[in-house]
Amino acid sequence: MTKKKKKPAPGAALLGLGFDNDDGHKRITTGDEFAIVGGSEQTHERMTETVIKTFEELRSRGKTLRQVEPGELAEILHKAAPE
Numbered sequence: 481m482t483k484k485k486k487k488p489a490p491g492a493a494l495l496g497l498g499f500d501n502d503d504g505h506k507r508i509t510t511g512d513e514f515a516i517v518g519g520s521e522q523t524h525e526r527m528t529e530t531v532i533k534t535f536e537e538l539r540s541r542g543k544t545l546r547q548v549e550p551g552e553l554a555e556i557l558h559k560a561a562p563e
Contacts, residue, residue, distance in 0.1 A: 492544075492545040492546045493513045493515065493545070494513065494514040494515075494531055494534070495514070495515055495516075495517075496514070496516040496517070496519075496527040496528075496530075497517055497518055498517070498518040498519015498520065498523040498527060499518060499519070500519055500523050501518050501519055501520050501523075502520070503520065505521070506518075507519060507521070507524040509524065511535075513535070513545050514531045514535075516528055516531065526561070526562050529560075529562055530560045530561045533560035534553075534556050534557055534560045537556045537559070537560060
């Protein structure tokens, strides 16, 4: 009997895109499970802060990005976004 190959677990990542850049700088910040591209300095900083806080909250809940439900992730992102 032949063994079936196990399919790898689906990946998960957050992607942040900023479109308000008009100073000519190319801003890219990446991590194991996220990428943030573009935006003005302020927008890029806000997106980075939001992602960092999101992963901190996931860790405090004992979950990974792959484990969290979309609705719960949306709630965490909303809570993590700076005012």
